[in-house]
Amino acid sequence: MSDVRFGTAGLRAPMGDGPGQFNTALVARASYGLATYLTENQILGPVVVGFDARHGSARFAAEAAAVLRAAGRPTLLMPRELPTPVLAFAVRQLAAAAGVMITASHNPASDNGYKVYLADGSQIAPPADAAMEAAIAAAPADVPRSDAPGELVREDLVEAYLARTVSLVPADAPRTSPRVAYTPLHGVAGATFRQAWERAGFAPYAEVAEQAAPDPDFPTVAFPNPEEPGALDLAAATAARVDADLVLAHDPDGDRCAVMIRDGDGYRALTGDEVGALLAEHLLSSGRIPPDGVLATTIVSSPLLDRIAAAHGRRCVRTLTGFKWLARVPGVAYAYEEALGYCVDPGGVRDKDGISAALLIAEMAAAVPLGERLDALAQRYGVHVSAPRSIRTDDPEQAGTALRRLRDAPPRHLAGVPVDDVQNLSAPGTGLPPTTGVRVTAGAITAVVRPSGTEPKLKIYLYVSGESPPVHPDRERAGLAEQLELAGRELCNVLVGMRESERG
Missing domain, CATH: 3.40.120.10 (Alpha-D-Glucose-1,6-Bisphosphate, subunit A, domain 3)
Incomplete structure (x- = not known):
């Protein structure tokens, strides 16, 4: 399990036995890594652990708390299954060193996940994630667990x-909803x-x-x-x-x-x-x-x-x-x-x-x-129209191939508008940390294609702006939506060999 990596929203994977699956062994190693990271960086305070209603979430939360307690970290367990925002709120409200939420959010029923918040109430981000990944990789095969009862967060x-x-x-806002x-x-x-x-x-x-x-x-x-x-x-x-x-x-x-x-x-x-x-x-x-x-x-x-x-x-x-x-x-x-x-x-x-x-x-x-x-x-x-789409794939290499195809052989036009720029977002010079993705612009049309950080799919973000102010907003909105629909189909023709699932 040395390849544990934190994606856009933490660790997520299908539940099952063995490497690459979400299971108690992964939760134990992740919790050991979190405790090690907090200790090495002299971050004091308890860790608060929350969970949702997915299969195994309560059990995974108990496992995380047991490992954290064994590592000498005071641990507070949320009293019941609760939404993720309540856990994020709890981290700062309780002056915690970190928070853990067992959830896979909107992923399929087969998945679960491990989301980490640091003391400021924000999700873990570089460089903390890399340091924690290294600590997870160094975890012993038999991670210690405590049998001592944990403390529950009060209602x-x-x-x-x-x-x-x-x-x-x-107080004076309209209440007749x-x-x-x-x-x-x-x-x-x-x-x-x-x-x-x-x-x-x-x-x-x-x-x-x-x-x-x-x-x-x-x-x-x-x-x-x-x-x-x-x-x-x-x-x-x-x-x-x-x-x-x-x-x-x-x-x-x-x-x-x-x-x-x-x-x-x-x-x-x-x-x-x-x-x-x-x-x-x-x-x-x-x-x-x-x-x-x-x-x-x-x-x-x-x-x-x-x-x-x-x-x-x-x-x-x-x-x-x-x-x-x-x-x-x-x-x-x-x-x-x-x-x-x-x-x-x-x-x-x-x-x-x-x-x-x-x-x-x-x-x-x-x-x-x-x-x-x-x-x-x-x-x-002015009218602004967005048209997100997604293409599901179980093969990450296929997604990478599709992105390279778009970068190296982009369409010459999008909805009849000449393409004027293709930007590789993983290259330096964008003003942001490199990230896997490609941006294509054609006049007022922009498309960004990137792999999802939480699900096995390729995401396409399309948006276009119209004139300001419009004479008929609904008509202009409909016309721009048709333009993006065509542009989306053209992009999908470039990203061949994959099954598309459009979002509404």
Whole structure:
């Protein structure tokens, strides 16, 4: 197991015996490596360990705590299965040296994972990850474990998280929320979100009954990822049945939030870029971001956030993908990534938090429908359209071959627009640490292709900007979407030999 590597969000793998699988031996070695890293760097304090409802998560969390205790590290175990943002909150609230969350978030039911937070409440990042990987590689074959009972985190911690989250909605904000349908996608966010929702004073929502209870088999979806086609079908059906105006969904560990709005006779899923822009404009316009507050997003997100920040006299910073980078931007007051992750309260949770984001989305929708807000953004900043896609592959070498093909033999045109630049993101000179990926630009169209850091797939991020202001926002949005659809097909023709799974 010397090849343990921390990806975008920690360690994730299919559960099973042997190297390359997620099992108690891997958890033990990872926990030994974490304890060694903390000791060698003289980082004092306890480690808090949380877990979700996936197969084996409680057992893996107990294993992690036993190894950490054996290494002489005070360890606090969360009292029950809880969303990832609660664990991220706990790290700082409890003045912990580090945090461990046993979760594979939105990955398939066969997977589990080990996510590490450091004392500042942010996910582990270079150079700490490399140092911890080295410590894991040096772990003994028989990692010591303690039989002493561990200490449980008090429920007061959950109450503190709820109080902070609910306080993000101003007392004078509209509370007559639109009709809402909600699903936790068989995950652990449902109970915590319901408490936050009710305490914030919003009207009751209609929950998707088939997906309300935690179920590690995720029986109603092919993939428990709200970005995936079909994942929100039951939510849309519930919304139609109760005549809802808005659909809210969390991924299984509650750190992501998906949104659907009415679209004719049905419902349309908003992209992460659309929700990210709506939240940014709302927070800025309502004075909740200080004058020196920085906005942040990633290199695969729409350029719209840059325009919003500039219009409000704020700075916008772009990082590599993942909140381990976004949360570390100096002075960050708001951050989002296009993969449905939003950090609206970095002072409380220095990571994406789907629960706090959902409350602010409901606050926005209670005052002005989100569709109208999107049109207002288009009138002020121009129409911006994103069209993420993904190509699943079980062969990492095949993904690498496809990226090299795109880099070495890119298309001459995207949707009829000449390609004017192809950038290898792994080469120096980009202003950011090298990362595996290729950026292709053709006029106002930009495409970034990179391997997912959490799942076996190749991700394609497409976005395009229109003229400002548009005469008919819906028509221009539809026209630009068609342009990106064509550009996406052309890129997939270059990335041959792989099976495509488009995201809605």
